[in-house]
Amino acid sequence: MATTDAGHTSDVHVHEGHDSHDHDHPSYLAHHFDTPEQQFDSGKLGMWLFLVTEILFFSGMFCAYAIFRAWRPEVFEGCSQFLNTKLGAINTGVLLFSSFTMAWAVRCAQLEEHKKLASLLATTLCCAMVFLGVKAIEYSHKWHLGLLPAGLFTYDPANPHPEGGPNYLAYICAPFAVATIGVVIWLVVAFIRDAKFQVAVAKPLVFVCLSFFGGVGLGMILESGETPEHHGSDHVAAVHGDAEHGEHSGAEHGDAEHGDAEHGDAEHGDAEHSDTEDSEAEHGEGQQGDATDPEAADVAEVESTDPQPVVLQDPGSMMRDESDDLVVLERLASDATNTGLQDELSARRAQSQLSEGAITYDRTDDSSATIASTDDNVLRPSRAGVFFSIYYCMTGVHAIHILAGVGVLIWLLVRAIRQDFNRNYFGPVDYVGLYWHLVDLIWIYLFPLMYLIR
């Protein structure tokens, strides 16, 4: 990272006439610093500031996560089922272990244990590559299913495993394969030419590159070995979750309707949604489907003919036409206790009577006019995409940070093998260590937020 500039040596002096300034400077001390301590402190402070900017950089996305989760908890709960907790957990473990080896490496640099330092750095690198390998499996699997950001989201619950499509995993693996081959060739050439230093650098790098494929293999075993039950259970869980959620929010809605009418009004955007989910749950349980609801009928048909792939309901309900909502509303409102819905329905009728598509919309509380309470049709196309947008943004930016970390760690590895560090000069190892811990820490937050909280 650029902040490790503090470590640069003074071989770049433009002006020779001022060498007198550096008469007692050791080679690792930059010309403008007075003492190694000053240099170390500057580097450390710089690194901490850089980490602050990193945290703020990620905080934007954490904010987006919080905002959208607060607006559409059901989408997040439903979509989180698509993430494989086991893969996430393994990656968490791998990163935690790499943080440990990194911290140990800093200690070794201080104690001038050069061999140990190099091997610990190599271990950290291997862990990073395993992490990326597992990530490659996760990403390629989701791309295959069409679980993509909002605008590209193509997941079809009726056909969750589309045939064909590009082999995403091969695309991801290709650059790593090229790198591996390159490193192996380098090792062989260096070995033949008897370049000891190059051999010493290339040897650990071969392991590092191979560990990416180790990660891919690990991911494949977990993903493919358990896919049938795993997905089955996941999808069933999703349906249960939805049904539960539907009931839950139904109960909430009941509360609202017993409360004052205004409250019910303000909430009706949510309520409406949970109602559609109610109806979904009913369909799922095999009750009489509504004939006017072609898509729901479709879903029911798929279920009856092919019970094996249990269909996840949530994404289906996200793409339904608005006219369905009104039908569902009407049916639900026929229950005399459902006064809130009746209000809603009469409001809608009044509206459509006023003029078709007229936009007068009756709501008294101005301050609640947020995106969450707007007319449903603006929320219509592929709601689930928002979850995956945030998922890809956060994990993607995190993966870029891992890649950057890999680059810096390789640089450190080379310098460690060159035995550049000593008890007075171990700053770069320390700074990269801090950076690595931060990257690890961010994952520690990402894992529960994305995979676990449901």
Add this chain to the structure above:
Amino acid sequence: MSAGSVPSGYEVSDPGFPTKEENYLTNSKGILSWMFTLDHKRIGMMYLVGVSVAFLVAGLLALGIRLHLLAPDGWLFNQSIFQWLAPEKAPNDIYNQVFTLHGAIMVFLFIIPSVPAALGNFLVPVMLGAKDVAFPRLNLSSFYLWVAGAVFFVMALLASGLDTGWTFYTPYSTTTDSSVILATTGAFILGFSSIFTGLNFIVTINTMRPPGMTWFRMPLFLWATYATSIIQVLATPVLGITLLLLIAERTMHIGIFDPEYNGDPVTFQHFFWFYSHPAVYIMILPAFGIISELISVHSHKRIFGYRFIAYSSIAIALLGFLVWGHHMFTAGMSQMTTIIFSALTFTVSVPSAIKVFNWLATMWKGSISLTTPMMYAISFIFLFTIGGLTGLHLGTLATDQHLHDTYFVVAHFHYVMVGGTLVAFLGGVFHWWPKMVGVMYSELGGRISAVLVFLGFNLTFLPQFVLGSRGMPRRYATYDPEFQSLHAMSTYGALLLGVGLFFALGVLIHSLLRGKRAPANPWGGATLEWNCTSPPPFYNFDRAPVVGDPYEFGDIVWDSVQERYVKIEPKREVVPETPAEQPAHAGGKDE
């Protein structure tokens, strides 16, 4: 003591002129020695040239805007030459692109790097008494990031322009077919340039202070730079992620900001202003620092209320993070949020007011020289006071409902950004010009430029307050005929302002060709940069500087024979190593 005399028992200490080998400008030759330099002074000078070019471009665009608004149906871009230049574009489109690029270039390429990166890079280590900034390579890379960002903006301009306004509001920016991605990538890169500069200054000021330079013996310019750097480091990453999400929104439709995919455009505004409001203080805080120096040095009087000014800079930096919502008073935030943001907005005005009062108190009973920098400083106080006070109309919720997004806002922030930052920047350039390049400019020419800029500026923007309160919305390419007379006044003012700015440029260029050699201390300043030669040597200080009180003018006297200020010290035989006045003043100042 009378002018030109040196009291007995004292001797003159003057570093004289640098030799060719010492002078940082001439000690190594060739374009490569500049391109790969790690010397903060040369990087500062490269920044100065860079931001000046950016300012020239954006300033010409501003003249284009004003000339177009000469007539209610538009004038300049209706001319047939523009149909020939850009046959695909309607005059309105050209106008929209011009004001967008004017704003974006001014903000991202000029104002934000102007004082911190150009003047700051040159001055921070010298004022501090350090040899260089903490991370010289990072410093150079930050300059090249600035260049890369500028290249992206030029590419955006050449590709299909940019018509989103510098604020990139969604969903307009996600749906327009202009080169939003190129421009946002440019702004993203410039953000990192700004972060690196800020990070460098914080570390430099924290760890590179020489012995004797305590926090409260730092010149106020350093305090202001420190506060600015804090904002740069804390706010800019949020802009980075916002722009990244915007790019993702355009390429992948991630549905966070775009309502077509369930996103919320107002969330973008929150994200954007969380950076961009503090960025306003990135622009104005260093200007406060410059003015504190200018007023004190050219009044030859200790700055009044040093600690109040220093703390108020930090207070502004921190409070600036809490007020971004006042850009969205009409966007439909909840009532409570709106009222809280309004209340917080008022609190920011207090530390700004403190500074104005302190500067006036510094001038009181001073020994004022009406030099060019001082004239710029006086016009700064005049213009900034207007800019600050009209901010109250906008922070007040009821009146903001009427004034938001009208020319009143345009006039308000131009009074702060141009009347404040630009005038302070010019004042700073004129003040430190002898130090930076080692020549004196024509004093008369400099004063004329200051007066022209002052008059032209007021003529341009005072009418815009009235336009705004009468209901003229901003970013309009055409307008109702009843606004024409005020618009015409504003346009003539802009032309006068342009003349003034070109005049200032001419004065500086003339000085490079014909200027007298500058003495080490032409103004009588007491901060450390006046202790080294003009221009400073490569390593800034030949011997470790004696850190004294930055605002103690008692031992600086005018040498009328050689037309320079010199520092007088007790004769060396009396106290050979440690000058007597240093501990005395240190004790007086440090309380």
Add this chain to the structure above:
Amino acid sequence: MAPATMSLLGDYTNDFAFFPESASTFSADIDWVFYFISIVCLLFFIPIIVALFGFAWKYKKDKGLPAESQKDHNTTIELVWSIGPSFLLVVMFFFGARGYLSQRSIPEGAYEIGVKSMKWSWAMDYGNGVIHPELHVVVGEPTKLTMTSDDVIHSLYIPAFRVKKDVVPGRYNYMWFKATRPSEKVAKEELDRVTQRYKETGDAWDYDREQFTPDGYRFYDLYCTEYCGTSHSEMQTVVVVHETREELEAWIKKYSARPEGEEPAVYGQKLYERRGCKSCHSLDGSRMVGPSYQGSFGTMRQLADGESVRFDENYVRESILYPKAKVAAGYQPVMPSYKGQLSDDDVYSLVEFIKSLGDPSVVAAAEGDSEEGADETSAADGEGSAPAEEPATQDDAA
């Protein structure tokens, strides 16, 4: 002499007045707060400037002369000028928040008007399918606007009422006001004269030039204040304040549908002007945001996806209801859908209007070709958008 000077001054003050006319209950309040803040500011500004220039003049000294004083702090006075002005700030905040809250507290039973904004026109929805770009309200009656946008963010601003609110896609924003000054009506003779002139020239109504609406009302300006693209500065309309509710309802009735006996093509032209078509489509062949109507009916049209289609009734209808289905080559798919906003008779009128602009020979040929489509169009009436969907499904199938 004196009266001449006064009148000159009168002109002058009129031209350079601080505020537009005051026509709502908010405007007096807001003007008062504005003047209050301005006076407080002047009370600070004048002493500051007097001190600034005064000190610069009084303490200007030759080089080398020391300052009279080196006093560098006085904690008492610094605390006074730090804390003192804060009390005035609290007062300003209080008045500001009070005025703001009254703008946000929408009274019960306000007269409701829907507002939809799109690039670059306004559609005020008076219920019963009456959508008109002018905003008409009643004096002394609270009016609530429920606003949303079709494309990008706009902002509705009525300077005379001192109200402004962003119109954001994907959410509803609200605004209310009570107008206090009814719009004057111009004399009937003048209205007739001007109307006659427009009839002769066939130009679109120029509000700025005439300073009254085609119905003969003086008006207040309504601007878009959030930058929204090419024609942002032309995204203006007018506000007319009626004396009574009956007058307003009469006006609404006038625009509720095609008047008996009016030719569809004539009514279509009115819709063209009223419903925002004219901000993107010219009638004289000049290129605007969308293609011109002139001479296009009956021709073959090149589409953006490389195919071509005959410009007939079906195509016009589909393009109005589903604009993004078949986009003309060389244009951006920016047109908002008018589905649900135009009755079938409206669409029919527009089709007839556009047809009337085509080359007569080509039109006749096209009519022969697509008789079926024309029948369908004219047969469709009143309720439901079922027939409207048909072209779309055909398109989907293709």
